[in-house]
Structures are given as C-alpha cells and as structure tokens.
Amino acid sequence: MAYEPQADFGTPQVASETRVTLTIDGRSVTVPQGTSLMRAAALTGGSIPKLCASDNLAAFGSCRLCLVEVDGMRGTPASCTTPAAEGMTVHTQTPRLQKLRRGVMELYISDHPLDCLTCSANNDCELQDQAAAVGLRDVRFGYAGENHLGLAADTSNPYFDFDPSKCIACSRCVRACDEVQGTFALTMDGRGFASKISAGQAGDDFLSSECVSCGACVQACPTATLQEKAVKEIGKPERSVITTCAYCGVGCTFRAEMRGEQLVRMVPWKDGKANHGHSCVKGRFAWGYAQHKDRITAPMIRESIDQPWREVSWDEALGFAASRLQSIKAQYGARALGGITSSRCTNEETFLVQKLVRAGFGTNNVDTCARVCHSPTGYGLKTTFGTSAGTQDFDSVEHSDVILVIGANPTDAHPVFASRMKRRLRKGAKLIVIDPRRIDLVRSAHIAAEYHLPLQPGTNVAVLTAMAHVIVTEGLADEAFIRERCDWDEYQDWARFVSDERHSPEVLEAVSRVPAADLRAAARLFATGGNGAIYYGLGVTEHSQGSSTVMAIANLAMATGNVGRPGVGVNPLRGQNNVQGACDMGSFPHELSGYRHISDTATRALFEADWGVTLDPEPGLRIPNMLDAAVDGSFRAIYIQGEDILQSDPNTHHVAAGLKAMDCVIVHDLFLNETANYAHVFLPGSTFLEKTGTFTNAERRIQMVRKVMEPANGMEDWQVTQALANAMGLGWNYTHPSQIMDEVARLTPSFAGVSHARLDEAGSLQWPVNEAHPDGSPIMHEAGFANGKGKFVVTDYVPTDEKTGPRFPLLLTTGRILSHYNVGAQTRRTANTAWHPEDLLEMHPTDAENRGLKSGDWTRLASRTGETTLRLLVTDRVAPGVVYTTFHHPATQANVVTTEFSDWATNCPEYKVTAVQVMASNGPTDWQEDYEALSARSRRIAPEIPAEAAE
Amino acid sequence: MDVAHLTLMANQIARNFAVQGDERAAAATAEHITLFWDPRMKAAIRAGGGADLSPIAAAALSRLD
Known part of the structure; x- marks a missing residue:
C-alpha cells in the first residue's frame, strides 16, 4: 500500500451494549454509549482538529484544539472528553470554533521552530497538519518572546532522538509510557511555561533512564520531538507492508515502512490482534541485523572443518550437500541422517524441512528448537487437555481477576503482552508470582504482586502440589466443573494424592523454601478470587520435571474450574516467534503435523498417499539423542535450518563433540553462527523481511509474514530447502509458499480452513480452523476438552539428580x-x-x-x-x-x-x-x-x- | 548409544510413573519408550544387560517387543 499513517479516531473504542444516536454536522451517527464526540465525528468521516488526543490513549483534554459546539450546552467543550449522548446536535466547524482554534494554534506555533522544510517530520507531522486544518495564516505574537527553541536535543538513545525545542507539551509521550507500555519512565517536569518532558530524574537522559525503548512515545509524538534516527537519516517512507515480527512468541504485527528497497521503520499495526498497536525495543527497532556486515549471502562449502570456507555457486553447494547426504545414506542407512527445523522460520519453511527429512532422507530424525524450550508443554497439555497448545487469546487477560505467573518473566521475554497484563493489574486484578527471582512484575510502577513465592529452583511440582493440597483439603475445588468436564474417578485419585499430609505446604516448605502461610494464602486467592489465569514460561518447562509441572498447572486450572472461558486458562508464553507453529507443523520426531503420532497407520497413510513415499513408522531421534548417536557413530549428517545448537543447547562440550563427529553438517542461516564452526556446507538464509509465509504465535494465532524486500541471498528459505530436495532428486515444484500452506491444510485437520487468501481476508486466524470452527478458536475447550474429558494426572515431586554439595554449593x-x-x-x-x-x-x-x-x-x-x-x-x-x-x-x-x-x-x-x-x-x-x-x-x-x- | 545414559533416562521415566503403582508404572514406562524412543535407543538399552535399571524400568523393558 502507498504510505499514509493509520487512521486515528482520537479516543479509544468503547465496549458498550447501549447505543446512542446523535447528529454531527448534520450527519446522523449511532455509537456505543460512552464514545467521545471526537470519535463519533471521526466515524462519520469528519475530522476534528486535535493534538493531545490519540485513540490508544485515554482522553486528556489539554490541547484545546478539539473544541466543539453542542446545541443546548454552554461554551465550547472539548470533543475528546465529552461523551456522545442520545439526541445531541453537534457542530464541529463554525466560525466561532475556527477563531478559537486559530488562537490556540498561534500560541503553539509562537514557540515552535519554523523549520518545516528541513524538519525530518515534514509532511508527516500532526502539528503541521493541524495548523493547516485550522487555517493558520499568521502568528500575531511574533517569535521573539521567551521560548524553548534553544534547548539541546537528547541523542543518547541509539534509535530515537528527543528534541525538546519541538515539544508542544501535549503529554502524549508520557501517557503512552504510562497507559500503553506501563513503565512510567517519562514525566512532565515543571509547570506552566517551564513544563518539560523528562525521562526520570534531572540527571537522566533517555538511555540511562528507566525507559525500555518500546517506541510508544515516538509513535505518540505529534511532532518531530521524538523521532526515529532512521527517519532523519533516510527520509519519510513512501510505502508500507503489513507483516509479523520475527522475535518472541507474542507475534506483533507491524507496518514495515519502506523507501524503495530500504526499510525506514517498523511501526506497530493498530489492527494487529496480538499487539493492538504496541511494540517492544526488539520488534520496533532491532532489525538492523538484516543488513549487518556479518551476514553471509553466498553459499559456501569445505571438505573438512579445519579448512577455510570456499564461496561457491548454489548449484555446487547443493550438489555437494546432496552428494554427501546420499553417500552417507547409502553407507549407513537413512537413520544416520536428520534435520532440525527452526522456530524462527515460517510454518511453510518448517513444514518443508520436516517433509525433506521424512520423505526425502527417509527417516523421522527431525526435531526443532522447541525440544529445548516448550516440548514439555506439548506433552503435558496433550496428556491433560488433549491438545498441545495454550487455551486463550491474549485479550483474555482483560477478564482475569487473579493472574498466576510461574517460571516466566513477561516484562523481559514477552514485553508487549506484559504491558497488557500490567494494564489489567493496574485495573485491580491480583497477581501471584512463583519464581526464584524477584522479577520486575513482583514490584514495579503501580504493580505489586499479592504474593511472591520465591521457590528453590527445581521445586515447581512441590509448590503446585502444595497449592492443590490447600485447594482440595479446604474444599475450594470447583466440583461442579470437574464433574461436568473431567473424569471424576481420575479427579478423585488425584485429590486423594494431593490431600496427603506429606503434600501440605508446611511439610513441603523444607523442600521449596516457600513460607507455608504465603503458599496457603496464594492458593486460596487463586481458587476463590474469580477468573484465574495461569501464565508460564521456560522456568516451568526447562526442568527434569518440566512435563510434570505443565500437567500440575493443568490440574490446578481444572480443579478450580478455570478453563474454557475468557479470563482463565493455561497460557504457555512461547519463547520464539514460531515455536507454536514449528510444533504444529510436525517438527517433532514422533509426530506428523497436527500432533498425530507417526505410528498411527491411518495418519501415515494420508501423508504417504500425498507425498508418494513410504514413511518410517518408528519415532526418530530428538536433538540430544542425535548428538549422543553422533558421538556413537550411528548418526552422521544433519541439516540445520535457523538454529544455533552449539550456543543454545546444554553442555556445549558435548554438542561440539557430536557435531565434530558428523560427516556432513549443513547450516542454513543468516550468519556463520557458532554451530557453523563445525559445518561443511553453509547455505545462506533470508530474513523475515525477505520472505512470504506465516508464523503462529503463543495464542495459536496464524498471521501472514509478507516479503517487503528481495532476499539478499537470492532465495527465500523455503526455496533453499526445495532446491536441496531437488538436488537429491525429489522433484518438488512449489512456486509459492501458499501452495505449501494448502498442503498443510489438506493434511492437517486443525488447519483445514487455513490458506493465505483466508488469512489476508481475516487478518489472522487461531487454530483449530475447520468445519467446526470456520473462523478459528480464540478460546479452547469452551464446551468440552479435545479428548472429551479433562484428565487429571497425578504428578509426584521427584527431586532433580543435579545436587548441590560442598564443591558446588x-x-x-x-x-x-x-x-x-x-x-x-x-x-x-x-x-x-x-x-x-x-x-x-x-x-x-x-x-x-x-x-x-x-x-x-x-x-x-x-x-x-x-x-x-x-x-x-x-x-x-x-x-x-x-x-x-x-x-x-x-x-x-x-x-x-x-x-x-x-x-x-x-x-x-x-x-x-x-x-x-x-x-x-x-x-x-x-x-x-x-x-x-x-x-x-x-x-x-x-x-x-x-x-x-x-x- | 551410551547405555548408562539410556539407563538413566529409563529410570527417570519409571520414577515419574512410580506413583501409579508398579504394574501400571511399568506399562506406562514401556508405552512411553515405545512412543518416544528411536529404534537404536531401544535396541541399545535392551542389549545393555539392564544392570542398573530400576525394577519398574526393567519390567517396562521386558514388555517391549
């Protein structure tokens, strides 16, 4: 699309069932009760001048530009703070209003530099637009009076500058930091003419302050006061493309604003259903790696890892790789080969890699980086709920009364969702944090956890079992829910187990170091505080009892009736952008797409018929097993797309030994990463800006990734995988990634209704999308669990074998x-x-x-x-x-x-x-x-x- | 494959199912290994002699084909 800013309706949308009808400038409009006159006017196609208003911030009423006249009402009220009422007649453009607005604008401009032609915001400046809108022709006060024009700019932030000489003191940046981001780093220092935006204390600049560089203030600024350095350097964008961020599992959508082939800035998309127009420092600003000098764009090979790399043509690199793979297969069998799919790549690319391994290599030795993060989520939630996924959408948190965060640090790892959660907490929801560290959520601006249970690492199951003990023994379980939705006999077995005195908080305090009184109080709050939602991360999964902890969480949610409606549920916060998708696409060695076990004959037959091959019915090796087998000599070749296992996987020495033992390591990546130290073939990859496909976020939300520039390496990653497949003689002929998604849809019941065309039309879809759920499924298990009944699983606390002692205390x-x-x-x-x-x-x-x-x-x-x-x-x-x-x-x-x-x-x-x-x-x-x-x-x-x- | 490491893994699975009682735990452990272990891992642990296997893990392995 050509460049134009997203529409701004001035004040937020109001959710009210009651409607009111009014007349604005002769046009009748019906809006939810509580809607501002400013928004109502915008909905009729009108435009009331404004400076301090924005539709992601609460009305403020300070700029006095949005004044209107209302029949029967005295004076000229601000339209942003005046709610629409039944039968109102409103006038937004009258000579009286024009005069008032011009006067206000004159005051603003009398203290604003008149450097529009050389200003980086020229033609993209709300102040400039509004001066035109009010018909400003003169500034009668002149420009010689006392002013702020000489103030020095703060250029400390690496991504944006703060130029106070251009500030109109509208407070939009302060309010964005407070209301949207929830950091409260900015303030309006001083009063009256001395008012000045300040990042923290007097001695702070933006970099040294508490500012988290989310960009909300930059986005909110109506002038060039807070401006991206990239816009200053490159200029105003001339087109934009909606795409999805490739960082964490929140899955923010952005407008990639371009100038030719050059990315100028990433602006969070207000219509994005995961982020609603918000962003973090990574997605908003940290995209420079795409053009970094370290990026490798030519294929390379070497005979052995002690040799230097040699740049070669694609044909030579792919031929070299295919020849080695085929020769190893011929000598050692198909099970000596394998591959790793990437949670950073698209669903389509991931699906192709696992297809290459299963159908091309002839083995199920395919795994994904979820092995080292959320594989226990897959196991635990499939066992208890019947589906390997979180139960809610992010909007659900708006309806939560008690939020339990365990083993997650959302403000650091999932910052945009954390801002949503903090907003709900500021509105009164209660918070329980279970974490060995005092994470920021425990106590930060306007947020304080009711209970922080600082458990000893490795005792998650003990703590959750103790909470269950309190809930069951104190009669706080939701038996009506359990009888209706779960297997009652299994519940009784579980309830008997957790009720045992050895699982009481008092007994387990010795193990967990959590004060029993706090644990009891937290359990009572969760069970009785209204809608209870559980959010968890890798502090749950990356343990010797990771899967048990996931099941213990599911038990707790079922026992308290907190499944199947907004505001509740079990919510794994996924680490990487497409962890959910990579798992959905059949990346695990034991299952095909849609979490169907490879030993299931009917499922295998479906794929065999579609792919024209016979599939191995036995599960393959998981990543750590691959490394063990490599050291053992039975696993000799691997194709790794977009992962750096040498740095990310445990016991680096062992990973290095495994990689070193292999005859063929193919790394497909943007950079010569640490794993590539042990590689024989390097296939250059493409960034998310250079490809088309889909990512699936932690809400199961499938969103389009759209190419905004041509791949620097010449091929999108799915094309590279296809080229490797074809070098091995597989004869694939996809011409667009939409065809890969069509294949996923016809082979995967939960994706049956998904296509790129459908996603373009809907914006995003949350699986399952099929005949039963044609528009997707924001909340799962609403009427019943995927397996029919929810399954309570007894999870006994088993201490880890990793013990402290005198040498390692x-x-x-x-x-x-x-x-x-x-x-x-x-x-x-x-x-x-x-x-x-x-x-x-x-x-x-x-x-x-x-x-x-x-x-x-x-x-x-x-x-x-x-x-x-x-x-x-x-x-x-x-x-x-x-x-x-x-x-x-x-x-x-x-x-x-x-x-x-x-x-x-x-x-x-x-x-x-x-x-x-x-x-x-x-x-x-x-x-x-x-x-x-x-x-x-x-x-x-x-x-x-x-x-x-x-x- | 390193039999000692596979034994540790099998014992760990058995220990987490042990709460179900020996019989059910052995069945669950056997099923788990069947569903999630690659054939060479199953073959290696069966060929390993089972010296350090826990009773539940040993019972589970005896159930594998």
Whole structure:
C-alpha cells in the first residue's frame, strides 16, 4: 500500500451494549454509549482538529484544539472528553470554533521552530497538519518572546532522538509510557511555561533512564520531538507492508515502512490482534541485523572443518550437500541422517524441512528448537487437555481477576503482552508470582504482586502440589466443573494424592523454601478470587520435571474450574516467534503435523498417499539423542535450518563433540553462527523481511509474514530447502509458499480452513480452523476438552539428580533480558548492545560478601560440566544460594556450564538448575580462549583466486 | 548409544510413573519408550544387560517387543 499513517479516531473504542444516536454536522451517527464526540465525528468521516488526543490513549483534554459546539450546552467543550449522548446536535466547524482554534494554534506555533522544510517530520507531522486544518495564516505574537527553541536535543538513545525545542507539551509521550507500555519512565517536569518532558530524574537522559525503548512515545509524538534516527537519516517512507515480527512468541504485527528497497521503520499495526498497536525495543527497532556486515549471502562449502570456507555457486553447494547426504545414506542407512527445523522460520519453511527429512532422507530424525524450550508443554497439555497448545487469546487477560505467573518473566521475554497484563493489574486484578527471582512484575510502577513465592529452583511440582493440597483439603475445588468436564474417578485419585499430609505446604516448605502461610494464602486467592489465569514460561518447562509441572498447572486450572472461558486458562508464553507453529507443523520426531503420532497407520497413510513415499513408522531421534548417536557413530549428517545448537543447547562440550563427529553438517542461516564452526556446507538464509509465509504465535494465532524486500541471498528459505530436495532428486515444484500452506491444510485437520487468501481476508486466524470452527478458536475447550474429558494426572515431586554439595554449593538458573533475543545472533548485531553488552552473573549480597566479590568483578562460574568467566552483578533479586545469568553472548557461553539432565518425558534440558561454584577470576578460562581461536579459524573464507589472464 | 545414559533416562521415566503403582508404572514406562524412543535407543538399552535399571524400568523393558 502507498504510505499514509493509520487512521486515528482520537479516543479509544468503547465496549458498550447501549447505543446512542446523535447528529454531527448534520450527519446522523449511532455509537456505543460512552464514545467521545471526537470519535463519533471521526466515524462519520469528519475530522476534528486535535493534538493531545490519540485513540490508544485515554482522553486528556489539554490541547484545546478539539473544541466543539453542542446545541443546548454552554461554551465550547472539548470533543475528546465529552461523551456522545442520545439526541445531541453537534457542530464541529463554525466560525466561532475556527477563531478559537486559530488562537490556540498561534500560541503553539509562537514557540515552535519554523523549520518545516528541513524538519525530518515534514509532511508527516500532526502539528503541521493541524495548523493547516485550522487555517493558520499568521502568528500575531511574533517569535521573539521567551521560548524553548534553544534547548539541546537528547541523542543518547541509539534509535530515537528527543528534541525538546519541538515539544508542544501535549503529554502524549508520557501517557503512552504510562497507559500503553506501563513503565512510567517519562514525566512532565515543571509547570506552566517551564513544563518539560523528562525521562526520570534531572540527571537522566533517555538511555540511562528507566525507559525500555518500546517506541510508544515516538509513535505518540505529534511532532518531530521524538523521532526515529532512521527517519532523519533516510527520509519519510513512501510505502508500507503489513507483516509479523520475527522475535518472541507474542507475534506483533507491524507496518514495515519502506523507501524503495530500504526499510525506514517498523511501526506497530493498530489492527494487529496480538499487539493492538504496541511494540517492544526488539520488534520496533532491532532489525538492523538484516543488513549487518556479518551476514553471509553466498553459499559456501569445505571438505573438512579445519579448512577455510570456499564461496561457491548454489548449484555446487547443493550438489555437494546432496552428494554427501546420499553417500552417507547409502553407507549407513537413512537413520544416520536428520534435520532440525527452526522456530524462527515460517510454518511453510518448517513444514518443508520436516517433509525433506521424512520423505526425502527417509527417516523421522527431525526435531526443532522447541525440544529445548516448550516440548514439555506439548506433552503435558496433550496428556491433560488433549491438545498441545495454550487455551486463550491474549485479550483474555482483560477478564482475569487473579493472574498466576510461574517460571516466566513477561516484562523481559514477552514485553508487549506484559504491558497488557500490567494494564489489567493496574485495573485491580491480583497477581501471584512463583519464581526464584524477584522479577520486575513482583514490584514495579503501580504493580505489586499479592504474593511472591520465591521457590528453590527445581521445586515447581512441590509448590503446585502444595497449592492443590490447600485447594482440595479446604474444599475450594470447583466440583461442579470437574464433574461436568473431567473424569471424576481420575479427579478423585488425584485429590486423594494431593490431600496427603506429606503434600501440605508446611511439610513441603523444607523442600521449596516457600513460607507455608504465603503458599496457603496464594492458593486460596487463586481458587476463590474469580477468573484465574495461569501464565508460564521456560522456568516451568526447562526442568527434569518440566512435563510434570505443565500437567500440575493443568490440574490446578481444572480443579478450580478455570478453563474454557475468557479470563482463565493455561497460557504457555512461547519463547520464539514460531515455536507454536514449528510444533504444529510436525517438527517433532514422533509426530506428523497436527500432533498425530507417526505410528498411527491411518495418519501415515494420508501423508504417504500425498507425498508418494513410504514413511518410517518408528519415532526418530530428538536433538540430544542425535548428538549422543553422533558421538556413537550411528548418526552422521544433519541439516540445520535457523538454529544455533552449539550456543543454545546444554553442555556445549558435548554438542561440539557430536557435531565434530558428523560427516556432513549443513547450516542454513543468516550468519556463520557458532554451530557453523563445525559445518561443511553453509547455505545462506533470508530474513523475515525477505520472505512470504506465516508464523503462529503463543495464542495459536496464524498471521501472514509478507516479503517487503528481495532476499539478499537470492532465495527465500523455503526455496533453499526445495532446491536441496531437488538436488537429491525429489522433484518438488512449489512456486509459492501458499501452495505449501494448502498442503498443510489438506493434511492437517486443525488447519483445514487455513490458506493465505483466508488469512489476508481475516487478518489472522487461531487454530483449530475447520468445519467446526470456520473462523478459528480464540478460546479452547469452551464446551468440552479435545479428548472429551479433562484428565487429571497425578504428578509426584521427584527431586532433580543435579545436587548441590560442598564443591558446588550454589544453584545457577538462566534466563533472558529485554534487549536481547535467545542466543543474541540477531540482537547482538544491533544497537541493543547499548543496554546489555555482556552476560552478567547475578548473586545475592550475602553470597558475594562470603566470597569477597563485588559488582563488576570477573568471576569464574564452574559446574560439574564445565566453567566459564563473566562479570558479577550483586543484587537481592536472587535469593541466597541462587545465581542467575543470561545466555545471549557466545563469549560467555553459559551453556558450557549447564548439564545434560533433562525432562523425563521429553528430554527438554534442565537449564534452570545447575549446581555451581563461583569464585574470583582474573580472566577468561582456557576454554574461552581456545574457543575464540577456534571461531576465528572456523570463520576463515578463502580469498577468490583470480582467473588467469588470457594470453 | 551410551547405555548408562539410556539407563538413566529409563529410570527417570519409571520414577515419574512410580506413583501409579508398579504394574501400571511399568506399562506406562514401556508405552512411553515405545512412543518416544528411536529404534537404536531401544535396541541399545535392551542389549545393555539392564544392570542398573530400576525394577519398574526393567519390567517396562521386558514388555517391549
């Protein structure tokens, strides 16, 4: 579409069943009761001048530009703060109003630089537009009076500037920070003429303040006061394309605003059903990696990993890869081959990779990065509810009364949804946080958890069982719901189990370290506080009892009747953008798309008929099993699309040993990532800006990803996979990714009604989309569970085998930070490093003092698996005995330390519990130095040999 | 495949099903291994002798074809 800003109706939409009819400038309009006159006028096609109003902010009534006249009403009320009423007659354009508005505008412009022609917002400025709208022709006050024109700009933020000389003090930025983002970082400092937007304290600039750089203020600003640096450098966009963010599982939709082939800015799309026009620092600003100098755009091969890379043609690279794969298959059999699909790639691309492995390689050795994050969600929710997915849409949180967050840090890892959650909390919902760390949600601006249960890492099941004990023994279970919706006998077995005294909070306090009184109170609140919703993340799944914890959560939701309606449910917060989709598409080695087991003859027959092959009925290897088998010699080749298992998977030494043992490692990625150190073939990938397809977010919402520029490497990722398949002689002939989605739809009942055309029409759809649910399913299990009855599963607490002791007395747990994403391959190649240039180790002051350590000290972090060094941050966010770090930087390689213990049901690694010791260090470990040298050697690219000149 | 590691995995599965009682736990463990383990993993653990298997895990493996 050609460039034009999204329509702004001035004040938010009002949800009211009651309608009122009024007349505005002679036009009749019917609107929900409570709608402002400004919005009502906009709905009739009119446009009342405004500056301080925006339809994502509550009406403020400060700019005095939106004045109207109402028959029978005295004066000239502000249309943004005056609600429409039945029978009203409103006039928005009268000589009296024009005079008043011109006067207001004169005052604004008398203290505003007249540099429109050279201003970066020229022709994209609301102040400029409104000056034209009110017919401003002169400023009678002149420009020589006292003004703010000489104020210095704050350019500290890497993505946007704040120029106070252009500020009109409308407070839109302050209100966006408060109401939309919920950080409350900005304030209007001073009064009257001295009023000035301030980011925190007097000494703060934007970078050093509490601002999280979400961009809501920039989006809200009606002038060039808060302006993207990219717009200043590149200029105003000239077209825009709606697409979906490739960072976390929230799945924000954006307008990619372009100038030619150049991306100018990403503006959150107001009609996006996941984000409703909001964004975070990653999606809004951190897209520079797409054009980073490290990006590899030519295919490369090498005979062995000690050689430098050699750039070759696509044909040579694909031929080399296909030949090696076929030769290994011929010598060792199909089960020596495998592949890994990417949660960063589209559904279509993921589906093709698993198809290549199953139908082309002839094995089920396909897995996905969900193995190391949410595979326990798949197992746990399928077992209890019958479907491997969260139950709600994000809008559901608006109806929650009690929100239980366990093992998740939404403000850092799912920030746009966290803003929605915080808005609900500010409106009065109660919050329970179960987390070893005092995450920001526990206490931040206008948010305070009723209960924070700081459990010992590894004791999730004990805590949830104790909560169930309280609910059952105190008669708080919703027996009517259970009798109607669940298997009553299974419930009784479970209730008997949790009621045992050994599961009481008092007994389990010794294990979990959660005060029994707090746990009892939290359980009572959850069971009796109204709509109870559970949100969880990797602090639940990445444990030796990850699957048990998911089932314990499902038990709790069913026991309290909190399933099947808005405001309740079980909500896994997915880490990567397309974790849900990658799982849906049949990426796990034991199941085909739609979570149907590979041993099911009827399902297999469906695929065999469509693909014209015979499929192996046995499950394949999971990622950790692949690495074990590689070391063993029975697994020899792998195709990895868009994953960096060397950095992201546990026990780096073991991953390296597995990769090194293989004869053919094919890495398909944007960059020479850490895994590529051990690769023989590098196939350059395309970014989400360069491809068409779909992502499915944590709500099961399928959304279009639209190509906004041509792939720098020449091919979209689905085309690369198809080219590899065809080099192996498979004869695929997809000409557009919509054809792949059509194949998914005809083979997958829950996707039967999905197509690109349907998604274009609907905007997005939440699966299941089929005959029973033609428009998708925002809330699941409304009338009954997928399996008929909900299944209570007894989950006994089994302590992890990873134990602390005299040599390793501390427990390490890992997580993410707002500014970085996963292994940091993308965000480390953006200015987000301004906030987080290195991984830090958080330690409680008592533990630090006992070791003579202080913030900033280099420390050695050692476990039974390995050791690394990193700097220390002393903080009481973590409890004594617990340390915490992130895993965003390869120089740290936190996974050198993590162990191979894993979830009993899915082999999801136990990242969250590692026994460690921490001591002072004076520099990197030998391993870190060796690895740095290896990386440098592995990334050598042989110079092109110039052709000899003709004689 | 490393039999010691596979034994640890089988014992871990058995331990999490143990709350169901020995008979049901053995059946559940056997079913789990059937549904989620690659053939070479099943073959390796069966060939491993079962020295360190827990009773439930051992009973489960005896049920595999």
